[in-house]
Amino acid sequence: MANKSKKAEQATESKMGQNFIIVWILVLSGLGIVFVPPTMLVLIAGMIPSFVALLLPNDRPGGPAAMMAFNLAGVIPVIGILWERGQTFHEAFKILSDVYMWLAMLSGAGLAVFLAWGVPIVVFAVYEMQAKATLGRLQKQRAKLIEEWGGQFVTDVKDLEQEQP
Amino acid sequence: MTVAEKIDKPIEQEAASTDAVLEGRYSVDFSRRLADLESSANTAVLANDLQDSSSECFAVISSPYSTYRQSLAQLMSESCIPGMVELLAHGSIRTSDTDACYVSIFEMPRGGLLYRDGSEPLTENMVFDRVLPAVVDCLQILHKNKLAHRGIRANNIFFADLNREHLLLGEPVTSAPGSAQPVVYEPITSAMAHPMGRGEGTPADDIYAVGVLILHLLCGKLPAAELSASEIYKQKLEFGSFAALTEGISLSSRVKDVLAGLLHDDPKRRWDVATLARWRDAIADPPRRGRGDSPAFGKILFESEEYNSPRLLAYAMAQNQKAALELIESGRLTKWINGSLRDETIAKKMVLIYEGGTLVRSEKHYAHTAVARAIHLLDPDGACWYRDIVFGRGALGSLMLSAFQDDNAELKKTIAELLETNLMHTIAVNEVRTDKERNAEWMPASSISNCNDYMKQKQNIGFGLERCLYALNPGSPCLSPLVLGGDVRNIPQLIDVAEKKLSSSNGQGNPFDRHIAAFVAVKSKGLDKHLKILAHKAPGSAEQMLVQLRILAKLQAAAHPLPLPGFCRWTEEMLKPVFTKIRSRLRREIVSQKFHEAKKSGSMVAILNATDIERQLAADAREYDEALAVADEGDRIAVYLEKSVEQRRTAAMRYGAWITSVLAITSLMSSMILSALYFLE
Numbered sequence: 001m002a003n004k005s006k007k008a009e010q011a012t013e014s015k016m017g018q019n020f021i022i023v024w025i026l027v028l029s030g031l032g033i034v035f036v037p038p039t040m041l042v043l044i045a046g047m048i049p050s051f052v053a054l055l056l057p058n059d060r061p062g063g064p065a066a067m068m069a070f071n072l073a074g075v076i077p078v079i080g081i082l083w084e085r086g087q088t089f090h091e092a093f094k095i096l097s098d099v100y101m102w103l104a105m106l107s108g109a110g111l112a113v114f115l116a117w118g119v120p121i122v123v124f125a126v127y128e129m130q131a132k133a134t135l136g137r138l139q140k141q142r143a144k145l146i147e148e149w150g151g152q153f154v155t156d157v158k159d160l161e162q163e164q165p
Numbered sequence: 166m167t168v169a170e171k172i173d174k175p176i177e178q179e180a181a182s183t184d185a186v187l188e189g190r191y192s193v194d195f196s197r198r199l200a201d202l203e204s205s206a207n208t209a210v211l212a213n214d215l216q217d218s219s220s221e222c223f224a225v226i227s228s229p230y231s232t233y234r235q236s237l238a239q240l241m242s243e244s245c246i247p248g249m250v251e252l253l254a255h256g257s258i259r260t261s262d263t264d265a266c267y268v269s270i271f272e273m274p275r276g277g278l279l280y281r282d283g284s285e286p287l288t289e290n291m292v293f294d295r296v297l298p299a300v301v302d303c304l305q306i307l308h309k310n311k312l313a314h315r316g317i318r319a320n321n322i323f324f325a326d327l328n329r330e331h332l333l334l335g336e337p338v339t340s341a342p343g344s345a346q347p348v349v350y351e352p353i354t355s356a357m358a359h360p361m362g363r364g365e366g367t368p369a370d371d372i373y374a375v376g377v378l379i380l381h382l383l384c385g386k387l388p389a390a391e392l393s394a395s396e397i398y399k400q401k402l403e404f405g406s407f408a409a410l411t412e413g414i415s416l417s418s419r420v421k422d423v424l425a426g427l428l429h430d431d432p433k434r435r436w437d438v439a440t441l442a443r444w445r446d447a448i449a450d451p452p453r454r455g456r457g458d459s460p461a462f463g464k465i466l467f468e469s470e471e472y473n474s475p476r477l478l479a480y481a482m483a484q485n486q487k488a489a490l491e492l493i494e495s496g497r498l499t500k501w502i503n504g505s506l507r508d509e510t511i512a513k514k515m516v517l518i519y520e521g522g523t524l525v526r527s528e529k530h531y532a533h534t535a536v537a538r539a540i541h542l543l544d545p546d547g548a549c550w551y552r553d554i555v556f557g558r559g560a561l562g563s564l565m566l567s568a569f570q571d572d573n574a575e576l577k578k579t580i581a582e583l584l585e586t587n588l589m590h591t592i593a594v595n596e597v598r599t600d601k602e603r604n605a606e607w608m609p610a611s612s613i614s615n616c617n618d619y620m621k622q623k624q625n626i627g628f629g630l631e632r633c634l635y636a637l638n639p640g641s642p643c644l645s646p647l648v649l650g651g652d653v654r655n656i657p658q659l660i661d662v663a664e665k666k667l668s669s670s671n672g673q674g675n676p677f678d679r680h681i682a683a684f685v686a687v688k689s690k691g692l693d694k695h696l697k698i699l700a701h702k703a704p705g706s707a708e709q710m711l712v713q714l715r716i717l718a719k720l721q722a723a724a725h726p727l728p729l730p731g732f733c734r735w736t737e738e739m740l741k742p743v744f745t746k747i748r749s750r751l752r753r754e755i756v757s758q759k760f761h762e763a764k765k766s767g768s769m770v771a772i773l774n775a776t777d778i779e780r781q782l783a784a785d786a787r788e789y790d791e792a793l794a795v796a797d798e799g800d801r802i803a804v805y806l807e808k809s810v811e812q813r814r815t816a817a818m819r820y821g822a823w824i825t826s827v828l829a830i831t832s833l834m835s836s837m838i839l840s841a842l843y844f845l846e
């Protein structure tokens with residue numbers, strides 16, 4: 001019961017944090033649309049994978065945040081190019097029509113998806129290897145003990161295990 | 166002080182002769198037995214004097230179970246006793262590496278026996294002029310030294326020479342005193358005692374035997390031969406020995422007078438050897454004839470018979486101990502002693518038997534002890550009756566030897582029971598109170614209490630009846646099956662013979678059985694503490710084995726520092742189960758290797774030091790417990806790892822997300838910094 005209420009509290013806190021971020025994003029987006037509309041156009045277009053990720057149900061902790069960070073990392077150089085070329089709608093549309101610019105912006109999101117999928121698998125594989133190595137070491141240790149102490153040792157160990165709750 | 170310092174080592178260890186030659190002079194021919202010269206369990210064989218071919222001698226080979234009368238042998242060695250075969254030498258001779266025997270060499274009586282059963286009677290002149298002087302000559306020396314011959318009988322008198330002129334009494338040293346005597350030769354005090362338990366006796370017993378001897382030789386047959394031992398005893402008590410033995414026999418008046426003096430039942434009124442020597446003068450005033458046991462003033466009914474003789478009553482009570490106890494507890498006996506014997510002291514002591522005092526009804530063996538005490542009060546000079554054993558003063562040791570020789574379980578059990586009670590102590594205390602000179606006549610006071618203590622621990626090795634046997638027979642060889650026949654009389658000899666036996670049998674045998682443990686405990690001081698430790702260990706356990714080894718190692722160090730490969734082989738056999746107690750294979754191999762290296766030295770001390778088994782066993786047990794704990798912990802970890810795949814997966818997800826987040830933030834920061842550096846330049 002205590003754990004459940006704690007989890008519920010954590011979920012509520014997380015939702016409140018997300019709402020807080022969304023509010024800030026909306027505020028900043030509103031300000032951006034007013035003062036730098038071409039940049040905002042490129043930014044919103046480039047951040048579409050992140051918005052999709054936000055909308056999709058995801059139980060992984062920090063998954064959307066990582067996606068947004070990677071996505072943003074890909075969009076920032078494109079915005080830099082826009083700013084270098086002059087911050088106009090014409091240049092913004094030109095950039096949005098350039099496939100390489102899309103590639104640059106979406107590759108970050110792609111990388112995020114790949115890492116979010118691949119890293120836990122790799123970590124799990126490492127964990128499994130560690131566990132197998134430990135099991136192997138324990139088996140060797142047991143075999144050595146039996147070799148040293150004889151067959152009675154096995155019986156005594158079993159008895160000991162049975163005695164313990 | 167160590168055990169080593171306390172072992173009784175002979176000052177000059179008697180070196181056993183080899184090649185069946187004693188003292189380098191007397192060779193013993195074991196194949197030529199001389200039946201006429203044998204008595205008890207000993208064997209008489211021909212011997213040769215290697216230094217004097219004209220001398221003829223014979224050897225008596227003592228049985229390990231026979232009692233050797235050391236004080237008499239010493240007197241015979243120190244002085245020539247006329248009228249008795251001369252003891253030329255005595256000692257141990259070795260017949261093989263492991264076999265030895267105790268041999269006594271005597272001068273051969275060349276003329277043979279004076280009298281054989283069934284021979285013609287001797288004439289009075291022959292008896293009084295030739296036999297009697299020879300016997301008197303011998304007894305004068307012995308009795309002067311307060312020793313008794315205890316073997317005066319018709320078939321123990323020999324002619325010293327081929328001309329059959331001089332007579333000699335046979336040897337009395339190689340067997341228990343009086344053990345070869347027919348019952349009739351024994352005075353009332355020892356007549357009913359077990360032949361091996363008649364005791365040293367007194368010079369008066371020899372005088373009595375001379376009386377029977379005269380009668381025997383003159384009659385040409387054993388007096389009262391047709392009667393059983395108990396019939397002889399009862400008739401002697403009823404009519405007196407003189408009357409009982411001479412009834413119906415035609416004797417001259419001088420013979421009757423001499424016999425009256427010799428066969429008097431009261432030792433104080435019996436002739437002594439000085440009177441016997443001048444018997445012709447003595448019979449001028451004819452001695453009074455004994456009339457058996459002094460009758461009481463009134464009779465007492467016991468088992469539908471009336472008794473007025475305390476000794477006859479005592480005998481009857483010994484025959485029916487259950488009824489005897491009823492008689493004692495009814496108080497009728499006390500009344501009879503008070504009223505008819507008129508002895509208040511004995512009556513008071515009798516009351517103490519059944520009204521508390523030193524004996525309590527709840528005490529173990531109360532009934533037998535009470536009856537034995539009552540019999541002793543009624544017959545204070547007689548033998549001790551306990552259940553079905555009867556023995557004289559100082560004869561319990563030789564009786565025990567007999568019990569062990571015959572392996573008589575019943576007799577051993579009864580003796581053990583007797584030693585467990587405080588009967589001997591009570592009797593000894595009663596006698597000392599009456600007459601201080603009688604102190605330690607039954608057995609030394611220290612032996613009584615020691616034997617009582619030994620019997621309290623009878624289950625333990627080194628104690629019990631075997632310990633009492635060696636304590637009461639300090640000159641007896643060790644009777645362990647391992648060294649029996651080796652004439653082992655001290656610890657160095659014990660180790661030597663046991664070593665040879667173990668070597669020849671490749672370590673098979675037990676050099677620490679009950680006999681050896683008891684023998685060693687008696688011959689060394691300070692070993693009891695080790696024996697007590699041994700008693701606390703479980704029989705057959707490794708701990709008990711190790712204590713045994715430690716004791717033997719101490720003995721080796723103290724008494725026989727030479728290598729003992731036979732003992733080491735035995736040790737190996739004994740340690741095999743101990744080694745199996747070591748669970749660690751590696752440790753077992755190391756300890757075994759160390760043992761084999763130490764075994765080469767032949768030293769049990771070295772073996773114990775090198776193997777250090779106790780410490781190894783303790784370390785092994787400790788490490789085994791540790792190994793069990795490690796294995797248990799390992800098993801629990803393995804089970805956890807096998808069951809925690811999902812947990813690992815969850816952990817991997819969490820850790821993967823964390824890594825992804827770190828990478829995301831890093832890439833975002835890098836992108837921002839690099840873009841700023843690039844585009845804001």
